[in-house]
Each structure stands twice: as structure tokens, then as C-alpha cells.
Amino acid sequence: MMTSLTSLDLGSNEFNGSLPENLPACRNLRNVNLARNPFHGQVPESFKDFHSLFYLSLINCRLVNLSSTLQILQHCKNLTTLVLQYNFRGEMFPDHPGLHFEKLKVLNVAICELTGPMPSWLSKSTNLQVLDLSWNRLVEAIPNWIGGFTNLFYLDLSRNSFTGEIPKSLTRLQSLSSRDISFDEQSLVFPFFFRRNEFAKRLLNNQSAEFLPTVKLSQNNLSGPIWEEFGNLKKLHVFDLSANKLSGSIPTTLSKMKSLEVLDLSNNRISGSIPESLNNLTSLSKFSVANNNLSGRIPSDLFQVFSGLSFEGNHLCGDGFPQCPLETLDNKRSRTSDSDFVLDFSYGVALGFGLSLVIVVLLTCSAFDLQGK
Template sequence: MALSHCLVLLCFLVFLPFGKPDLASEKAALLAFQAAVGEYLRWNQSSPTPCTWQGIKCESNSVTVIRLPGSALVGQIPTGIFGNLTHLRTLSLRFNVLSGQLPSDLAACTDLRNLYLHRNQFTGEIPNFLFGLNKLVRLNLAQNNFSGQISSDFNNITRLGTLYLENNELTGSIPDLPQLQNLVQFNVSYNHLNGSIPSRLRKMSADAFLGNSLCGGPLLACPGEASSPTGSNNGGDSGKSKLSGGAIAGIAIGSVVGFLLILLILFFLCRKKSSGKTRAVDIAPAKQGSEVEMPSEKRENGSFSSSAVPYTATATAATTAVGAAPKGDINGNGNKKLLFFGNAARVFDLEDLLRASAEVLGKGTFGTAYKAVLEMGTIVAVKRLKDVTISEREFREKIEIVGSMDHESLVPLRAYYYSKDEKLLVYDYMPMGSLSALLHGNRGAGRSPLNWETRSGIALGAARGIEYLHARGSNISHGNIKSSNILLTKSYDARVSDFGLAHLVGPTSTPNRVGGYRAPEVTDARKVSQKADVYSFGVLLLELLTGKPPTHALMNEDGVDLPRWVQSVVREEWTTEVFDLELLRYQNVEEEMVQLLQLAIDCCAQYPDKRPSIVEVTRRIEELRRTSVGEEEDPQPDLVDELNDGSSRRLGQPPPSFLE
């Protein structure tokens, strides 16, 4: 009995100290990491535990999460650090300036599930030890300088659901990855890859493979794939079949080209004969699949084509052309002309509009928008509506209501044109484009960060415009709130556009048109309540705060929309992980950012009666703006700091209502 007691005591003495020494060794490893690459990390070395440090999370007396995005980490990570952090499940070092090869002792982190290293300067081949981390679910190595080939050993990571390798220096072909049955997010674009895309990956979008010399699947077919061989037993006949198929294709293409040339000649003969007496607008899409450019040119009859507008497989554009229409369609009777609203200046007519030079601004839910520069120098925006199925009388009644809406936060509708074949709307031109382009365009070097004052001002202006619409009647809503419909003046004042157009189009064009913004209860996109507008506006606020487009597949979750992703991050992680890195520069407005985040989450409540009214939304934005605007100073960039209240409270410890 005494012997057994001695054995128990011996085991107690041997194993008891291992709790603290383990955490102590992890703390020492993190301090070595700080000394090597984390000069700007504000970790309190005197703290008995690293679990309260910025970006560190512990469970069961071990460090399990390291999240240091945009933390000004610079240099090479030495070997010998991660070997002491073997319980890591998530490692996020994205958006830093880390370089060199990945430390080999990362192989010891066999519990690792999420590894985010994108937007750094790591070099060398993708190390083989990564293929031993078979619990990995998400791996993001994008936008580094990794070289060499993509190994087929990725098949060893059978749980992998996300694999991002884009914007590196990878070469060779893409291996077949049959073991990655859970892979739903994949991108190898803008490397130096070649060859055929494996059949397993051909279900991915074309964007996943752009910028390489690849073929097959969502891209152009590989040589020989278009024709079907007759069988392996008759190789000669198979070759003849392929040659015959190519000849037939050549003849067909030649016939089509010849036919189009004849039509083109007849078209110009008819145009010349008409001597410019007939005009109408015909806006045709540019040919897809290759980049084309249509230079601006005046034609003999004074009509226009678009200024140079490039079109690629990843960018939407179009060109404009002028076709013939019966003279009566323009001015043959009293109602076939450009009709203006209210006191709008009538400095041009339909003839002037059709003679204007134009360029495509973008294709939207209801049609294509153009920038039209009139001969007298006036610039307007023209939207050519598509899928208008209602009668002319109903169209005129509804568009008159839209034209009567007048508020400084709305893009005013100045005039419209209606004929059987064309429906045109004329708006004031907004020179700074849309909020979507401002947020998501040109995120590279030379971009001016979009600061808190500008973003909160845009949010307030948009809220006021929507509030005005809702005040016009309980049954009046916008119905299509999204960042591409928030346009900006030269002073970055927000103007809401596309209001009132949802009732003009047919049902075939409306499903899923506001994907990512649409409230869960909306089944008919032509019938959107005011509370559904509030939901869409809440998503817009999240877009402003996170910098993430809600229609894009998010890196951190598989198939999860923006509101749910934000809520999951707020529940489980640091709230700073949510905010756009450009906003993290402005450390003295953290409280206001969190308040706006809270408001956005309230707007995105699952049930309509839980959402605030747009009046309350506007009031709350006005209040937080009053406490923040004018207090910003030039901050140190790329630093993520704790609140300056002297406590250990983190942004990741949100108000209770975040957790409901």
C-alpha cells in the first residue's frame, strides 16, 4: 500500500509541473518570434501568460490560435519557434512583409487546421512538410513568391476545402487531385502554369486559372479535345476524322465571316442612302472571350460609337453603335421624344443625345449605363433598360413617380425616352463612380486608403437617401440596394441610384439579382419591403467596414454569406479580424467602428421585425459621426492596437448583443 502511494506521489511530482512549463515554453517561443519579426507587436513580456496578448488565444493551457494580420511583421521567421507551439489550430500571418522560406519546424504543428500566409514575400518551393499536416482545412499561400511545381502530394491533405496559390511563381502543370473530395475553393491564377486542367478541377470557375497557359474545362478546349476519336483500333481513320472536322470548322467559319461582311456592306450602303435622316440607339455587347477595343469615331451621319473600352473575360464592358429606326420613332408623333421632369434644364434633345460620344460605365441589374458627352460639353449618364415588360401607359405612370423624387442624397432622374424598342433614362453624371469601384478597385500600390470619415459619411448619405424614399409611403422601397448603386460626387458625397426601377422589369430578370444583399424573406425581387431594404443596407455597412464584397466567396468560410461570417468572427475571434486593414490605421475611432458594426448586425437580423427602421439607422449613424469626425490624426499604418483604456479588454470581447 505504501509502495502504491509512493508511485502516485512520484507521478504527481513528475507530471504536475508540465502545465506551466509548457505554457512558459510557448511564451518564450512567441517572444523569440516577436524579437525576430514583430518589432511593432505590443506584447507585455512581464505578463505571466501570453494568452492575453494581442492576437493570441489559448485553450487548455496551450496556445491554439495566432492571428496577426497586418501587424507590420517584417523579415524571416527563424526555425525553432513553431516546434514549441504544437497545439496550434489556426495561424494567420497574412498582409505582412514576411520573407524567406517557411520554417521547417512548422511541421510539428500537426493539429493545424487553418493556415493563412497570403500577401507576404515567402520564397522557395512549397515545402513538403506541409503535406504532412493532414488536418488542414484551409490553406492560403496566395500572393507570395513561391516557385517550383504544384506537388501531387497535396492529395495527402484529404480534408482540404480551401487551396489558394494564386499570384506566385509556380510552374509546370496542375496535378490531378482526386483525394481532395472536400475542395470547394481553389485558385492558381497568375502563375506560370501550363497544360490541361485536370477533370476534377474543371468545375471551378475560369477566374481560378487565369494568367497561365492552361486549357480545358472553363477555359478554351485543349488541342484535340473538340473532336471525338473513332477508337484506338483505327488510328488512321481517327486522324482523318480530326482533319475532316477541322476542315468543316474552317468552312463554317469562313461562311459566317463572308455572310457578316455582306451584311456590313449592305448596312453601310443603307446608312449612306439615309443621309443621316434616321437615328436610334442600339447598344450591343462586345464579343466575349478575348480583349477587344473600339476606338471612338464620328460617323458620316453624326452618330457615335463608344470611346475605347477594353473587354476581357473577367471585366464587363460593351460598345455602342447607332442603327437605323423609322423617323416616327424619334419625332414622328408627340410622345416619341425625350421627356424631361420638373424644372430640369432642357439644354439638349434626343437628337443631341444620339450624336453624343459615349462609353460604357457598366452593366447592372436593369440594363447598361453609359457616360454620354454631348457636343456642347454637357455630361450625362444614360441607362438603357432591358426586359421592360409593362405597357407604355404603366411605364410612364411609374417613371413619373421616380422622376418626382427629389433629395440631395438621390441621383436625380432628369429625362426619359420610351419607344417600343428602346427605353432610356437620363441621370446626372457622378464623376467618382460607384462605392463598389471605390472599395474593391485597385487595391495595389498607389491606392489612397479610404478613411473612416469618408466611409462613415458615405454610410450617412446613403441612409438619408433611403430614409427619404421610405418616407414617401409605407409601400415604397428601393428594392436593389448594393454598393454599385451608391454613386459618389467629387467630394465623396453618397447618392443613391436605381431607386424605383424594380417595378419596371419582368420577373425573368429579377431572381438573385442582389445576391449577397437580399434579405432571407424576399422571394419576389420585385416586391421588397422597407425592412428588406434595411437588411440590404446592413450588408452594405458590413461591406464598408470589412472591405469585402458580399458576392465574393470569402476566404475564411466555405459558402457563408457576409453577415454570417462577420457574426461568427465576432463570436469566436478578435473583432479586428473583421475590419478592413485600411480602417485599422485609424486607432482613435475604434469604438465608433464597433458601434457601426453593431448597427450593421442589427440591420441584418434574420427576422424583419428585429431590424431597426431606416429612421433609427440614420439617427445612430449621425450620433457616432458626431463623436468621431474631426478627431482623426495621421496614424501609423498597418498597426493593430488594443483600446487605449489601460485595461486588457479586446475588440474581440464585444457587447452581449453581438453574441445573441
């Protein structure tokens, strides 16, 4: 056994059978990538002794029994990055109170069609920086404790069936509001990660092509307002709330999110107007408010940068859009009022001049009469 081995990358091969049970015997092995191999079965019990393990990627290995997998891997005391996507199809996301991943910074259990609510044991993984549970079937409300992670800067809960309001605690994520994110640290915990950010090639401030600061809650059944306090997340780059049932107006405070490169509020029930202050988001490379109940004029700067597709399905007006009937009527009323004022003023001046002329004539005639006498 190669006792000095520290990294093992066997991803994207044709290995089959069960996962190798003897890997924990490599006492210095820290990084293991077995992704995209047609294994089957479960994570072996021997992994309980894999104390050197730092990074583990088992993407699309046809694994089953997520409950057993988590029970075993929690014994890996140094485990920092755990990537399990494309496995455990249709299983329940286990919520065993005893589960605890003390040092876990990255957890990806995406695209597994998992059912059930978000498990409460996750709240104890206080070092989480990246959490991706997207493309599952998770239900109920997003728990309020999700905003309590001091270091969390990448959250993807999209394409689930979460209901209720967006937890207001998300507006207080410290790594997205007041703390500096260490991109050097990211490169250490993501040696061969799972998928690129879908907007990475287009983004302007591309400090980390894989993990820009992100909150994605799209394609759920979330309702209620978009909290004004989201404006506190000044370090957020990707903010996607599309395809929910959100209502209310677009907060003007979103203009304080100066780092935003993606803002997608499309396919909701948002009403009111688009705040002019959003013109201040000069780093935006993707923006959409399509298919809502918005009305009024499109802010000119936004319209110049983004196509009409970003605004369609509303009652908006502006260059390139039909005139808003209400705006046309208001303008006509305004112009009518102005014309009436000018006309009334003209009549007043003419009448005053005529009366003055009559008085002068009468006075003159009176003077002549007196002189004649």
C-alpha cells in the first residue's frame, strides 16, 4: 500500500463493482475523486477509519443508502469537502439527530431527487461555506437557521419544492455582508470539483470561476415578499429568486448590492414599478424581471443594457415598448391642464387690457366735457 499517497484522482473511468474498502489504509491520503464510475452499492464501513480524508467526490457512482453513507462518513473527522451528487435517487434525506460533520465546509448533495424537509442536523455544521441541495424534491419551509452560518457564501436550493416565505435570516449572512471571502481558501478545498457556475463565462468580476458568492432559490414554491434587508448583502454576485410565487414590490434597497452580476426575479407575482435606483447596479451581466405584474416606465439605463426579453410579460413602457395607457392619459391631462392655464391667462390679459382702455377713453371724454364748459 502506498502510504505516502496524498491525492487519488480516478474520476471518469470504467471502474465498477463496489467502492474500494482498503483506501483508509493509505494513512496520508487526503483527496479522493472516484466520480463518474459505474460503481454500485454503499460506502464501505471501513471508511469510518478514514481519518486522513479531507476531500471526497463520489459524483454519479450509482450509490444507494444515503443514511448509511452519512452515518459512516461523519466519523471522518477531517472531512472538509463532500460531493455526493447524482446518487441515492429518490431516497429520503435522513434527519438523524446524531449526525454531525464538525469540519465540513462544502456539501453537495444535488441532483439526487431526495425527498423530505431540509435536515436539522445540518445546522450543526457551522463551518459550511458552500451548500448545494439543488435539483431535489425537498419540501416544507427553508429553516430559519440557514442564515446562521458565519462562513456560508454559496447557497443553492433551487429546483426543489420549498414553501413559505424566504427566511429573513438569509439577509444577515455575514460572509455576504461584512466579511471578506478568501478565494485562496476556496482553491484549497475544491481541487477537482463538480460543475461550473452556469454564468461563469459571462461574469465580469470573475475572481473565482467556480464559486462566486451566490444565493439561488429559484424554481420552488416560495411566497411572500423580497425582504428590503437583502440590500445588506453587498458582496453577493448571483441572486436568483426566479420561478416562485413571490409578491410585493422590488425593494429599492437592492441597489446597494454593488457586487451583483446576476439578478433574476422573473416568473413571480411581483407588482409595482422597477426602481430607478437599480440603474446603480453597474456590474450586472444578467437581469430579468420578466413575467410579473410590474407596471410603469423601464429605467433607461437598464433598458439600454438588457434586451426586451428581460422585461416581457409585464405592463411596462419605455423605448421599444408600447406606451403605457395610464402614462399617455396622464400626459394628455397634463398637457390639457397646461393649455387651459395658458388660455385662461390670455383671456384674463385681454379682458384686463380692454377694461383699461374703456376707462382711459371715459376719463378722456370727461376731461373734454369739463373743458368745454
